[in-house]
Amino acid sequence: MKLRNFPYLFREGLRNLLVNWLMSLASIGVLTVCLLLISNAVLISMNINEILDQVASGNRIVVYLDANMDPAEAEAFGDKLLALNNVDAVEYTSGAEALEHWKEVFGEENELMFEGIEDNYLEPYYSITLKDISKINETSYQLGEMPGVVEVLQHDTLSNQLINIKNVVTVAMMSIVIILAVVSLFIIVNTIKLVMYSRRKEINIMKYVGGTDWFIRWPFVVEGFLIGVISGVLAFFVQWYIYQFVATGIVEDIRFIELIPFSSLWQPLLAGVCVVGALIGMLGSALSIRKYLRV
Amino acid sequence: MIEFRDVTKVYPNGTCALRDFNFSVRDGEFVFIEGVSGAGKSTLIKLLLCEERPTSGEIFVNNFDLAHMPRRQIPKLRRTMGVVFQDFRLVQNMTVYDNVAFAMRIIGAQGRAIRRRVPYILNLVALTDKARRYPYELSGGEQQRVALARALVNNPSLIIADEPTGNIDPQMSLEIVELFSAINEQGTTVLMVTHETALAAQFHKRVITIESGSIVSDVKGGDEA
Numbered sequence: 010m011k012l013r014n015f016p017y018l019f020r021e022g023l024r025n026l027l028v029n030w031l032m033s034l035a036s037i038g039v040l041t042v043c044l045l046l047i048s049n050a051v052l053i054s055m056n057i058n059e060i061l062d063q064v065a066s067g068n069r070i071v072v073y074l075d076a077n078m079d080p081a082e083a084e085a086f087g088d089k090l091l092a093l094n095n096v097d098a099v100e101y102t103s104g105a106e107a108l109e110h111w112k113e114v115f116g117e118e119n120e121l122m123f124e125g126i127e128d129n130y131l132e133p134y135y136s137i138t139l140k141d142i143s144k145i146n147e148t149s150y151q152l153g154e155m156p157g158v159v160e161v162l163q164h165d166t167l168s169n170q171l172i173n174i175k176n177v178v179t180v181a182m183m184s185i186v187i188i189l190a191v192v193s194l195f196i197i198v199n200t201i202k203l204v205m206y207s208r209r210k211e212i213n214i215m216k217y218v219g220g221t222d223w224f225i226r227w228p229f230v231v232e233g234f235l236i237g238v239i240s241g242v243l244a245f246f247v248q249w250y251i252y253q254f255v256a257t258g259i260v261e262d263i264r265f266i267e268l269i270p271f272s273s274l275w276q277p278l279l280a281g282v283c284v285v286g287a288l289i290g291m292l293g294s295a296l297s298i299r300k301y302l303r304v
Numbered sequence: 305m306i307e308f309r310d311v312t313k314v315y316p317n318g319t320c321a322l323r324d325f326n327f328s329v330r331d332g333e334f335v336f337i338e339g340v341s342g343a344g345k346s347t348l349i350k351l352l353l354c355e356e357r358p359t360s361g362e363i364f365v366n367n368f369d370l371a372h373m374p375r376r377q378i379p380k381l382r383r384t385m386g387v388v389f390q391d392f393r394l395v396q397n398m399t400v401y402d403n404v405a406f407a408m409r410i411i412g413a414q415g416r417a418i419r420r421r422v423p424y425i426l427n428l429v430a431l432t433d434k435a436r437r438y439p440y441e442l443s444g445g446e447q448q449r450v451a452l453a454r455a456l457v458n459n460p461s462l463i464i465a466d467e468p469t470g471n472i473d474p475q476m477s478l479e480i481v482e483l484f485s486a487i488n489e490q491g492t493t494v495l496m497v498t499h500e501t502a503l504a505a506q507f508h509k510r511v512i513t514i515e516s517g518s519i520v521s522d523v524k525g526g527d528e529a
Contacts, residue, residue, distance in 0.1 A: 013414070014412050017409060028397060210393060210395070211395050213393070214393050214395065214406075215410050216379075216382075217353065217382060217393075218383075218387075218406075218410050218411070218454070218458070219382035219383035219410070219411055220379060220410035220411065222376075222379075224410060224411075224412065
């Protein structure tokens with residue numbers, strides 16, 4: 010394509026879009042729905058992952074230290090833990106604090122129970138939050154090997170199940186997104202084919218006059234691009250509304266679930282639907298015109 | 305300019321449309337191709353436009369080797385010729401002016417050249433006052449003149465006309481062929497396919513008659529040397 014022809018080709022694309030407005034409207038409608046389905050699948054997947062992460066972050070490893078360890082040394086032990094690369098945060102509870110906690114639990118009437126128990130009776134412990142929950146087994150092994158650690162406590166089964174759920178959800182959602190994208194492309198190709206059929210004469214004449222394939226194709230590709238971007242913007246706004254509706258109307262009542270706020274999603278979402286829409290539109294146009302260029 | 309050497313065209317379904325076809329047309333000639341329906345006239349046109357390739361034999365048009373040239377060369381070949389069809393093939397939602405200008409735009413001509421050339425050509429076919437009309441507002445003869453203007457606008461050295469008078473009343477037909485004749489006198493080669501023997505006879509040009517895919521007669525015109 011020569012650059013000086015671009016204004017003409019772009020103008021033609023825009024003109025086609027407006028002159029065949031009914032067909033354009035049909036294409037935009039179909040593509041908007043397809044993009045909405047795709048973006049919903051992506052958002053649901055992202056939120057499930059986020060929720061699983063939230064649940065997982067409550068899943069901590071507890072490390073008990075030697076009860077005879079010097080309290081100052083025990084307190085400094087946290088730095089050693091933080092030096093491990095999968096440790097995100099640590100929380101220290103000294104033996105005395107642990108004892109205090111249990112005294113409170115049992116109440117004053119049972120104070121006699123604790124008579125004669127010294128401050129270092131209970132082991133000081135750290136509860137550890139991990140950066141990556143899927144590496145819990147490795148990290149817990151590392152912790153067990155550290156001198157001064159007497160016991161490592163973790164809830165294997167729960168964390169493993171969370172990892173499994175996350176993987177299944179990711180794979181399922183990716184498959185859904187791919188299937189939806191292919192279906193959208195198929196529908197769009199068929200819609201554009203109708204447009205092409207109604208204009209086959211025009212395309213035919215262009216060929217006889219000596220227009221090259223790409224010169225004929227470009228306005229259609231531009232048209233597909235415009236349809237894609239318009240559909241993307243429409244899908245974005247509808248998606249915004251749906252998301253706010255779900256976030257404030259339904260999920261807010263469930264206390265322990267928190268959705269990703271829309272404010273941190275809107276930029277990648279808008280870019281995503283527009284780019285995917287434009288690609289589907291352009292590819293759909295380029296594919297469906299092929300048949301009519303064979304003259 | 306146009307040369308057919310032992311051209312045979314057999315379609316995939318087994319129909320043999322042309323058999324051992326041999327003829328040539330020199331620059332500046334005016335040739336009528338006559339024959340009844342099914343004689344092979346349409347196939348001849350399709351071969352000339354490189355819409356179909358010959359099964360065997362060689363075809364040369366304006367120095368292009370039509371039997372062997374790559375597909376991407378086809379637009380270049382078509383830019384050296386103008387084509388006029390029986391059914392006009394005008395774009396209905398474009399004005400007369402745009403229909404003609406469109407042929408220039410599609411090969412990447414610039415705006416200034418288009419604004420200069422289109423009115424000149426419309427004047428040539430006497431349609432200047434109809435430039436802003438749409439094809440459906442015009443008579444058959446006028447529409448065919450628009451088609452002719454479109455064929456001429458890129459200054460081709462060869463005009464191919466496929467039954468240009470087929471949808472037009474006899475009086476108009478005469479005028480259309482006269483217009484082609486006038487264009488021919490400017491030096492453009494004209495190849496006109498028709499089944500109207502009587503019409504062709506009035507012009508004393510070279511007439512090639514084809515029947516079931518073969519040339520049965522090739523009569524030089526009266527005003528030819």
